[in-house]
Amino acid sequence: MAQHKSGHVTLLDVAKACELSVSTVSIVLSEAPLSQNVAPATRQKVREAAKRLGYHPDAYARSLRRRRSHTIGVLAYDLSDPFCVPLVQGIQNGVEPENYLPLLMDAQTKRELFDRYMKMILEQRAEGLIVIASWVFEETNLLADLEKNHVPIVILGRDLTHRKIGSLMVDNELGGMLAMRYLLELGHRRIAVIRGPQEMVDSEPRWAGIRRAAEAAGVKINPKLVFQLPGLANPLSGFEGGVEIAQKLLASRQTFSAVVAFDDLTALGVMRGLRGANIKVPEDCSIIGFDDVMPAALSTPGITTIRQPLEEMGLRAAKWCTDAIRAHESGKSHPVELWNSVPELIERGSTVRWTE
């Protein structure tokens, strides 16, 4: 069929096949307003020919001419972090009804890849960009180019409003508070805390929330039971960190009946670490995580956790992005804001009521 150099069926092929001009065919197939004036018989003929030949409009030619790519870049720092996937799916579901194509890229926690993909997003003329919480992001010099090209940007999991970037985060302080309060309500008093790594913005507010809950209950947190995760090199280092800290915790010979872990993977790590000393979860020690990623639900016992509404956050990010594009189109400006979404306690088997 397609005797073209490119090997693709073009409008011209269809036009020839039904002995019409390219214009008419284009008008019919793209359902332009003018297509009302095209005789129904012609319309039919064109559509049939197109289907028969297997014609699909060339997005490149179309976007070039229309000066719109109908594309939104989605840059995830690492898809193998189970945290990313629900966000991505939320984003997808958010842009799909608006007829945007999500240009999904996975930087695999590699700096070079991140920059490479960022450049591609620019070259592909993405009309917006949604970034999933990457620490690299702030440093990239391509950011300036994005701004020069007037691409609206949203970031999930960081606050970059000071750089005119829409930002979405979970209310970490509230989350930390919920976690701690729950353990206290269950009757735990000697509670170990694993703080997040220094360089993560989430660490501090979660810790603040934990202290607030303790204060509110009039309970002192034993400083010897407070630990800190080292930096996160890859998606699994949270788990490994958890294992190690559990061992340190045991070595410290302090007594404790519960652990607030920085996130779910850390919680899973702690569970593994405690197992080595034959300490059973939840009978001997309760554990609570944060995020509610998939592996937390699949382990036995399931990890009680503070859920981030990830799909919903992705959806909102997508919404903001498409709104910003629309606003920019019609010359208006779109407000850059910081949204906090509300975390929620999910009770599972890793926590249990405690009486000394």
Next chain:
Amino acid sequence: MAQHKSGHVTLLDVAKACELSVSTVSIVLSEAPLSQNVAPATRQKVREAAKRLGYHPDAYARSLRRRRSHTIGVLAYDLSDPFCVPLVQGIQNGVEPENYLPLLMDAQTKRELFDRYMKMILEQRAEGLIVIASWVFEETNLLADLEKNHVPIVILGRDLTHRKIGSLMVDNELGGMLAMRYLLELGHRRIAVIRGPQEMVDSEPRWAGIRRAAEAAGVKINPKLVFQLPGLANPLSGFEGGVEIAQKLLASRQTFSAVVAFDDLTALGVMRGLRGANIKVPEDCSIIGFDDVMPAALSTPGITTIRQPLEEMGLRAAKWCTDAIRAHESGKSHPVELWNSVPELIERGSTVRWTE
């Protein structure tokens, strides 16, 4: 800077800025062969202007003119299945050095989405397509259009060589055999088996491998200990199936000391199900899974499993795809084959030596 309608910086902008023609600028920036003849001073000037203005070539215009998109479609049936991500990352790593842009799409096990994305891949003029094991794929009528447009296709996790589609699978029979043999070697004799759902191609060969191992050891499999997963509606139904089957297994009052689960999520489900009856893994019952997905490594105890070399498989799929594109370009044909990759036993805590 960019006073264009499109809001983007174009070659023309750069050309004006350094008082040269568009051609010269293009030649310099795209490092065309002719750029040798361009005076070094001019080159320098052009590069600087481009950088200063934040110029990035328009992929649409470029692809249109070059008649190449340098893009490969990657269609995953559901990213929230932890099975997909390592494959995707392997594919990424495979196409990246060849300078292709992976167009990653996640069908979220939804038929409409699958078709939608397939159409987009066609319209985006992807030069190749890599599909991750989707049962929907065989049915789609867009397949014919892909063929009309001469797009080479590879599929991971299915054998579609009869439809001229390169196929990559793990050696399921070998995998099943490895799993069963390992349990037998550990001394287990009363082994329950959870077969995969009927509609999955992997189910039958794994079961065959399991039987082969049993026969080789002269051990009979008790039919009352053989179960079958119902169809998989979503990535989590393996887990839920596992929980239910564990309950049925307990209700059957048969004695058993080990379970071969169809995959890791099923294994995790079984672990959860047994817990309800206070049966401990691995002390009272060993469990072995299949795939080696992330949650299997994170649970406590870790799930012993048969590993599929997913990253490597993704890499090979990518390699085949880029090779096929190259071949097609130079008019040659590329052989359509079926590759089997070799699974590997990963020993973790969920299995243990058994003596009656």
Next chain:
DNA sequence: AACCCTTATTCAAACGTTTGAACCTCTTGA
């Protein structure tokens, strides 16, 4: 002084669409 070669740059056509304007051919009403 005519020739060719080299170096440095530009012309202009093409890629496959879309779309405002133009073009026909009827019909209708004055």
Next chain:
DNA sequence: TCAAGAGGTTCAAACGTTTGAATAAGGGTT
């Protein structure tokens, strides 16, 4: 008989690149 309108279709320019061919200016060689 003519103008106005409507219905149906096409013209041609444009989007931002790339690239084969053309141009121009200098510098040897004969």
